[in-house]
Amino acid sequence: MTARRRHIVKRSALLLLIAALPAALTTARRGPEDESVFVRGLRPDQREAVLYVWTSDADQKDPDFLTTIDVNPKSPSYGKIIATTPTSSPANEAHHFGYTVNADRIFAGGLFSNRLFIYDVASDPKHPKLLKTVPDLAASTGYSGPNTFYAVPGGVLIAMLGSKDGGAPGGLVQLDNDGNFVKAMPAPNYMYDVGIKPELNLIVTSSWAHPHAVKAGNTPMDQVGDEVVVWDYKTGKVLQEEHLDKAPLEVRWLHGAAARGGFINCAFGNSLWYWEVGKDGKLVFTRVVKLADGSIPADMRI
Template sequence: MSSWQPDPTFYPSARLAADAPKETLAYVATFDPTRQMPDELAVVDVNPGSPDYGTILNRIPMPNKGDELHHFGWNACSSHLCPNAPHPHSERRYLVVPGLRSSRIHILDTKPDPRRPSIVRVLEPDEVAKKSGYTRPHTIHCGPQGIYVVSLANAQGEAPGGIFLMDHDTFDIRGRWEIDRGPQELAYDAWWHLGYDTLVSSEWGLPATFENGLVPEVLLGGKYGHRLHFWDLNTRKHKQTIDFGEENQLVFELRPAHDPTKAHGFVNSVISLKDLSASIWTWYRDGDKWAARKVIEIPAEPADPALLPPFLKGFGAVPPLVTDIALSLDDRFLYVACWGTGEMRRYDVSDPHRPELVGSVRVGGIASRASHPAAGGAPLNGGPQMVEVSRDGSRVYFTNSLYGAIDDQFYPDGINGWMVKLDAGASSGLAFDPEFYLEWPKTHRPHQIRLEGGDASSDSYCYP
């Protein structure tokens, strides 16, 4: 009998993952918006029984300045238990942390001390561009074939963006993932339906249209991303495009069902040019094709123009700006972060075509500046942005910064960073944990969160 055992944090199904031990640590990518200091990976204590609960235990600085750390992930996860995965004995050990602005990729080892990860390799921008053909790495997902890196631009910083693969053990770049990209040009996120051999990708824009902030002419001209792309996961060929229409700008975060027998998922469109609303769409199988329909629309909220940034004064309203969503492992609850209005919403999506709003809290917001129970009534800025859900679905964590240059367009007084935890009831409701309000060090802003041992948006599963 082999002595090799799969990593104990790999789970055949989402149901088994939900029964796993509770997380005690969160890893948070943080950046210096002035680019005067190195960005950092922060380690946060999320164990309620710890004397350090709700505090930063360690801050690991990157070797350079100006990376703008973004959506990072694990080198390996539960998808490595799939029948077609050639490496079931990998470890969930390393964090793969990309710099969206620098195109640098950092590898951090969380062993032997998970509270103090160490940088073991840095892939420099020249190596990334030369070996992958891409720059601006945005999203990291571990999959059955290795580490997938969604990048927003080619080696020259232009279209097309796309996906490249890295080895999950050596972190060497294997090369471009796509064999035939069809009409796909823009990139943002990618995830898959392992039970349907399908990869889905979404769209943002090219570096020239976001690195110094959103460009009003591009936004109002409907020129940011507004399409989903469907690919054959094994042949790596483009199969289908669904266009949400130019009015639905910035089609971002993909959250496919965790149960591999279910052929649906959710994606957010950040803003509608028609009325500044935000929307959630579900994609699903319709015969032998994929289809999508809008299932949630969140309206803009009227506001005194005196409270609005120059970007919005002419509209007299605050758009919700839904910039992130998260789907619980049981596929029952969708969490929707409204970065503009400062609201975190919880929907029951048991029927993915008829979501029901079952919880809401407010903190921050462009006009409302809602406080937190632990903030002493002080007005807070930023709003719910990157959201992460525990494996058992009872804890929701989020931070308040989107992207340095865009933060300043909507919150021109500068964002003071914070991280918040909510408690989610079994069937409805959302409530602040009054013991967990983490005011971020003023030099940095917090962005993506990953939970120890995996979370609701880190893993994919091959078994129902």
């Protein structure tokens, strides 16, 4: 394994996105277990039974896989891996995944391979089944580098880092629940994360780097974005573009229908920013925390 690949694998291990399945629940539910506000979650008095981890093979030789861990404290296998469900391909750079609205499927992406893997996690939550592989999102959507998977009614919205050839621009791509292409919305330039506030009819997206720069490693700062884009949720029109510090990554609206603000972390700017809807309807962004150089705040949850 090359030094670059070791770095990527190590980084992936630190940044694995894990999510818990609201397993075997039949009542109407809604909660914050997924970043998407549309995903139906657990009631406050319930807890998850299993944990899913989207996993890269360490030496990139065997297929990547979805790991299932028992997190029921009353179970004899509590805290143990109880299943692994492989893809059919290695070296995808397993990165992020997200649920569909009903939390019955997981969409998991290969950041470098542009493959999409759709898992059934409802039929047998402890033993997920790979339902479908979309072999090349770049070919089917015109964009590459699938990063964030955000459930929306009728499908999943994917934040794509770059264009079909790995350059600029990135964009938002919507697929239906079977992985079929619905529409694409080109970004002004960079793309990373996405967050939707349906009560305000707003989408906020963030920036990282284009796929060819990410694959090369040690991305120069002049190839890292600093812009945050505000969109009209219903029309997909870009409403506003703001430049913050380098690498504004995680888009986190405050919870609750009445909330009008949120936070974003600028990893290479070592800062945290707060935004709120101003009197003119535009978002106003303010740096609220400045960290020491090299802090690199890489993730954030609210």
